[in-house]
Amino acid sequence: MTGIEASSGWSIDRRTALAGIAGVFGASLFAPLARAAGYEPVPKINTGKPAVVFTPAQRALVAALSERVMPTTDTPGAIAAGVPDYIEHMMGDWAINDDRDLILGGLAALDARSMADFRKPALKASSAQQDALLTLAMNDQLPGGARFFEAFRQLVVTGYFTSEVGIMQERTYLPVPGDYDGAYPASKVPRIFSA
Structure with missing residues (x-):
């Protein structure tokens, strides 16, 4: 299926959801996201098997860091x-080599700093240590840190909020919202509504 589907039968095209969420990041939107949302010209897109970009260690680090950005809560x-x-x-x-180099370089910088500070790769660092590494990147205290952090954060947030989990569980899905009530107390809204 090309859309996100729930057992209730509704579906939403992920590209449509991506275009909606892309507006949150404005002019600083990471280029692969802008291309996927249709805001930038698209280079030749891979239409075959999914491309393998990360080594197994990098893939595991991406997973660990993405969970630090968007952790499991309720x-x-x-x-x-x-x-x-x-x-x-x-x-x-959706990325060109410069985009990939930014992410791969950021992962390498985090790993190098983790080895220097904690004497272990970033993947084996504790959650608190990974948070500290991401904070260093966010504050541009690593080579290319701020650019990497912003691009990585955008990928995580966009990936999360265009997934079925993000749409159906993190937010409250209301395909047709109820009556308008201009005095409805915000404290009674359990989650942000998706439509």
């Missing part, structure tokens, strides 16, 4: 939503 986290696979798909099918 709703499933990034891993359960399929975000690591989404990121590899975006890097393999």
